[in-house]
Amino acid sequence: MPTFLTQPLDFEKQDEPTMRDAAASYRRAMQTRRSVRDFSTSPIPLDVVREAIYAAAQAPSGANKQPWTFALVTCPEIKSRIRAAAEKEERSFYETRATADWLADLAPLGTDEEKAFLEDAPALIVVFAQSLDLDGKKHYYVKESVGIACGMLLSALQLAGLATLTHTPSPMQFLGELLGRPKSERAFLLSPVGYPAPDCRVPRIVRKALEEVLVEF
């Protein structure tokens, strides 16, 4: 007899054509997802964003500790403060900290220290990783768990028709300070969320073919 509580699994077997359609349609949706750096200032339905965050919070995590906090920022003053602090870090990155190799790798993306999207996008989501629980006990596999949740968040927002950017100004300590998060939480991802600007253009990139990323045994 197990010493833990169980319940029946909620699982419905699908026929193969339905499985194939679902897999291909999700793959196509992910193929059209792009990192957007030019956002429209148009408002977005925030209930949709909350649903996407709720979806992300269903991610598996080490010992089911769910070591994440999602901060949804729509307040223009806070967005401005985040932009100013991020641009300060980015300026020092581009001017002194980035290696020549790194700058060369970024050149085709056209990024620089100007981060207008942090004010233009109607919402910012900051995902925090919690290293400790409320009793001060260590969480497990925190980066892996929060990374999975972030992937689910980005795909949920994409499927809901919203654009995102995995922006990671470095270091991101200012986010915890600005948003009053406890020391046991570290900012893991900052993503603007919104509609792309009408004239938005993105770098022409190529993603690896399935054969290049898959090894089968």
Ligand code: IYR
């Ligand atoms: N954080 C900087 C630099 C940057 C780094 C990588 I790796 C990117 O894929 C993109 C940008 C910035 O956001 O501009």
